[in-house]
Amino acid sequence: MVVSIRLISALLLCWLGFTQADPLRTALVIGNESYTVAPLKNPVNDARSVSTVLKSLGFQVVLLENASLAQMQAASREWLLASKDAQVRFLYFAGHGVQIKGRNYLLPVEIRTLYPPDAIPNNAADLSTLIDRLSLFEDGVNLVVLDACRKIPGIRGQTQPLSGFAAMPSPKGTLVAYSTAPGAVAQDGQDTNNSVYTRNLIQLMKTPGLPVEDLFKLVRVAVVQETKRAQIPWESSSLMGEFCFKQTANNACGNYMAGGLIKPSSVTLAK
16 A cells, blocks of 8 residues: 555644644553454543543544554654654553564564565564664653563464564663463453553553553553453553653652452562
8 A cells, every 4th residue: 555645744733733832641552453464452431442542641642543554654754853852752562563574563464475585574664673773862751561472373484473573672761561472462442432551551651650660560560350361461661750641639659459359579479
């Protein structure tokens, strides 16, 4: 597919709406579910839910639904250009993601299982490249949230179904959050409007004073308990300071109660 002029214009208008007076928080949110093979149920709902919460928290958001590779690449370029002076840069992806030879890829909706595995890198978005570009920003906080790694059927020439991301480090000032552990598969949440990971994420994002690293610990606790340890979210963080999606009434970050939950350092999971 070719990115339409309409899409590029919409992106530019959204980014140009930012002003220096804003506490600049930018977000690119992508939900892909209408795959040629192995369609999913919840990624578009997940992306819409995340977008709604981010907007309520002061983020300038571009939302893509069922995006092609060309659309994902164009939106990523525009987002990075517009985010140079941002205090916070947030990327969210829900859909299929795989690793090929230790590199992680986000799959556009037109990807086909008939491709041999070696062809996937030319037909998917390279996550490592995107994170490398984020690392070029010297200031601000970079957050990458991946509710991906839903299981997909085997590809010709491969005996096992493709699933799971490879572990990768986060550059300085960046936190990368994964909905499940390296090489593992995340649940799509067939009986709900959101995946188990995103549902807990958006609930906790609205907690005043909750530092982002504690937030993801609490998400992990909730997901592990709900899935009976079948899904264990994890993060790679090189953040240099604290960040809260929502400050307390006195603009504090770090003094919180998350829906009655105590701080994650004192949470013990039942065996």
